Amino acid sequence: MFKNTLIIGCGLIGxxxxxxxxxxxxxxxxxxxEKSKKNKQIIKKINSKIIFVSNLxxxxxxxxxxxxxxxxxxxxFIIPKINKLKSENYVVTEVGSTKRNLINLIKNKNFVLSxxxxxxxxxxxxxxxxxxxxxxxxxxxxxxxxxKINLVKKFWRKIGSKVILMDAKNHDKIxxxxxxxxxxxxxxxxxxxxxxxxxEKKNLIKYSAGGLRDFSRTAASNEIMWRDIFxxxxxxMIKSIDKFIxxxxxxxxxxxxxxxxxxxxxxxxxxxxxxxxxxxxxDVSKPNFGRNI
Amino acid sequence: MFKNTLIIGCGLIGxxxxxxxxxxxxxxxxxxxEKSKKNKQIIKKINSKIIFVSNLxxxxxxxxxxxxxxxxxxxxFIIPKINKLKSENYVVTEVGSTKRNLINLIKNKNFVLSxxxxxxxxxxxxxxxxxxxxxxxxxxxxxxxxxKINLVKKFWRKIGSKVILMDAKNHDKIxxxxxxxxxxxxxxxxxxxxxxxxxEKKNLIKYSAGGLRDFSRTAASNEIMWRDIFxxxxxxMIKSIDKFIxxxxxxxxxxxxxxxxxxxxxxxxxxxxxxxxxxxxxDVSKPNFGRNI
Numbered sequence: 001m002f003k004n005t006l007i008i009g010c011g012l013i014g015x016x017x018x019x020x021x022x023x024x025x026x027x028x029x030x031x032x033x034e035k036s037k038k039n040k041q042i043i044k045k046i047n048s049k050i051i052f053v054s055n056l057x058x059x060x061x062x063x064x065x066x067x068x069x070x071x072x073x074x075x076x077f078i079i080p081k082i083n084k085l086k087s088e089n090y091v092v093t094e095v096g097s098t099k100r101n102l103i104n105l106i107k108n109k110n111f112v113l114s115x116x117x118x119x120x121x122x123x124x125x126x127x128x129x130x131x132x133x134x135x136x137x138x139x140x141x142x143x144x145x146x147x148k149i150n151l152v153k154k155f156w157r158k159i160g161s162k163v164i165l166m167d168a169k170n171h172d173k174i175x176x177x178x179x180x181x182x183x184x185x186x187x188x189x190x191x192x193x194x195x196x197x198x199x200e201k202k203n204l205i206k207y208s209a210g211g212l213r214d215f216s217r218t219a220a221s222n223e224i225m226w227r228d229i230f231x232x233x234x235x236x237m238i239k240s241i242d243k244f245i246x247x248x249x250x251x252x253x254x255x256x257x258x259x260x261x262x263x264x265x266x267x268x269x270x271x272x273x274x275x276x277x278x279x280x281x282x283d284v285s286k287p288n289f290g291r292n293i
Numbered sequence: 294m295f296k297n298t299l300i301i302g303c304g305l306i307g308x309x310x311x312x313x314x315x316x317x318x319x320x321x322x323x324x325x326x327e328k329s330k331k332n333k334q335i336i337k338k339i340n341s342k343i344i345f346v347s348n349l350x351x352x353x354x355x356x357x358x359x360x361x362x363x364x365x366x367x368x369x370f371i372i373p374k375i376n377k378l379k380s381e382n383y384v385v386t387e388v389g390s391t392k393r394n395l396i397n398l399i400k401n402k403n404f405v406l407s408x409x410x411x412x413x414x415x416x417x418x419x420x421x422x423x424x425x426x427x428x429x430x431x432x433x434x435x436x437x438x439x440x441k442i443n444l445v446k447k448f449w450r451k452i453g454s455k456v457i458l459m460d461a462k463n464h465d466k467i468x469x470x471x472x473x474x475x476x477x478x479x480x481x482x483x484x485x486x487x488x489x490x491x492x493e494k495k496n497l498i499k500y501s502a503g504g505l506r507d508f509s510r511t512a513a514s515n516e517i518m519w520r521d522i523f524x525x526x527x528x529x530m531i532k533s534i535d536k537f538i539x540x541x542x543x544x545x546x547x548x549x550x551x552x553x554x555x556x557x558x559x560x561x562x563x564x565x566x567x568x569x570x571x572x573x574x575x576d577v578s579k580p581n582f583g584r585n586i
Contacts, residue, residue: 121567121580122580127580137499137500137502173493177486178486178501178505181482181485181504182505185541188540188544189474189478189537192470192474192540194562194563194566196533196536200466202463204470204471205566207472208471208566208570208573208575209410209411209429210468210475211475212470212472212570213570213575213576214507214510214511215475215478215507216576217507217581219560219564219567220563220566223560223561223564226560227553230556231551234548234551237545238545240485241544243485243489244485245538245542247481247488248481248534249538251477251480251481252535255524255527255531256531260520263520263523264516264517264520266484269484270484270487270509271513273483273498273501273513274510274513275513276498277501277509280498282500282501282502282506282586283502283509283510284585284586287413287414287415289510289583290584291576291577291582291583292577293428293577
């Protein structure tokens with residue numbers, strides 16, 4: 001597809017893209033810009049042909065495909081360099097989890113925004129996986145040149161993703177609910193449990209298999225990535241937190257007054273969502289995620 | 294250990310106890326009281342020697358070990374029958390998730406309260422597992438005759454559990470945080486997502502792999518069991534909901550004012566809990582619970 005591909009930032013997502021791009025022969029040459037020495041040592045072992053670039057200002061001009069995979073808080077240092085690019089024979093994409101914040105930052109019609117719905121609670125190239133994007137959704141924002149959008153589409157499909165177009169506003173609204181709020185709630189539940197432990201001087205982590213453990217996985221996600229997401233999707237976060245609290249107060253009332261019918265209706269309705277998720281193959285169907293503990 | 298064992302209520306927990314008790318030769322004879330015809334058909338296939346009893350008033354007197362595994366809302370019909378038992382050569386236990394509510398109901402010193410920390414989002418004997426209690430905690434409430442407590446301890450250990458003694462008050466406080474609040478929060482998050490779908494007319498379930506899916510598993514749990522738990526642990530639920538909302542408002546403030554240091558501190562601290570949970574073998578250590586989707 002490309003002669004020279006550059007991945008800027010090679011953590012879990014960047015190095016998984018690197019692996020799947022090598023596997024699917026996306027490019028002739030693969031360049032990587034990565035600050036961490038430790039990460040570089042791991043990336044070297046992926047393939048001997050990977051070329052490390054040390055200066056974006058010097059090396060960026062010869063690239064045909066650029067994928068930015070750093071935390072979004074780094075974009076303010078990288079995107080100005082992209083905005084200055086002179087040639088026309090290239091396309092740029094990135095993999096951030098929020099989109100409206102990027103629209104004003106980008107002054108380059110060869111730049112297409114992507115969001116692969118893939119990842120996990122662990123970080124870094126150590127955990128990279130060449131099949132990470134296989135059968136996963138990748139959202140592409142419907143803005144920029146049509147031929148560049150098509151090129152980015154083709155790329156994600158080649159590494160196994162299912163592609164869907166969306167506008168930035170809708171994207172940020174939808175993922176506030178399916179991803180950002182769930183993460184915030186998980187962090188908040190773990191914080192509440194930690195407060196309880198501290199105040200009551202009770203060791204409760206050893207009983208976490210009763211429910212808390214699932215939330216602890218989500219709440220172990222990378223703090224830089226998630227701080228960036230919460231700040232960049234601020235207005236949707238605030239709105240969804242308010243809705244969550246409103247519902248939680250209703251739950252509290254139903255419990256306090258033992259409103260059997262009202263409470264049971266909510267609990268029964270939840271089951272439908274689980275069924276849909278399994279039908280849509282968005283989760284494993286085995287009880288307890290197939291865990292044996 | 295026993296001549297005649299009776300399991301009252303043979304859903305997921307009851308039939309898993311049945312399987313593990315047969316495997317570990319807990320009793321000479323196994324009796325089952327179960328209302329659902331469909332469940333009975335499944336239970337029959339576990340072992341041909343299982344005897345179904347249809348009248349608790351008639352058959353309960355000859356039992357040496359009785360385990361109540363019905364939803365807690367059924368206890369008001371069952372415990373009075375246990376309270377009337379005449380012989381001394383028996384021990385009774387149950388597996389409910391809250392304990393203070395039972396203390397006043399029980400007028401029988403041969404009754405020992407247990408809470409095995411095991412189960413999943415699915416219900417019924419179809420999903421029963423003879424190893425369900427293996428290496429799991431079982432809480433035993435420190436009330437009743439010492440020799441009966443020891444007998445119940447021995448039973449749980451024989452089917453593979455790790456036993457710990459606790460008083461009812463502490464039990465209900467601790468499990469409000471490690472189990473009951475996480476379930477309520479999961480139900481509430483799914484409700485909030487459903488409201489959003491309805492109001493915004495957007496299909497978002499297909500993007501649930503971004504975080505929501507984990508909560509949907511917890512929120513698919515049995516509605517009768519969880520209604521009973523929320524009502525029976527009402528005061529602890531209300532207190533922990535209030536603490537959760539207080540923390541969530543703090544999160545909201547940190548996001549609104551972009552309080553970088555404060556927010557990051559909370560996100561970093563959460564990771565420690567995940568590490569502890571894995572060290573304590575309360576969850577699988579593989580990223581993403583080892584799911585391949």
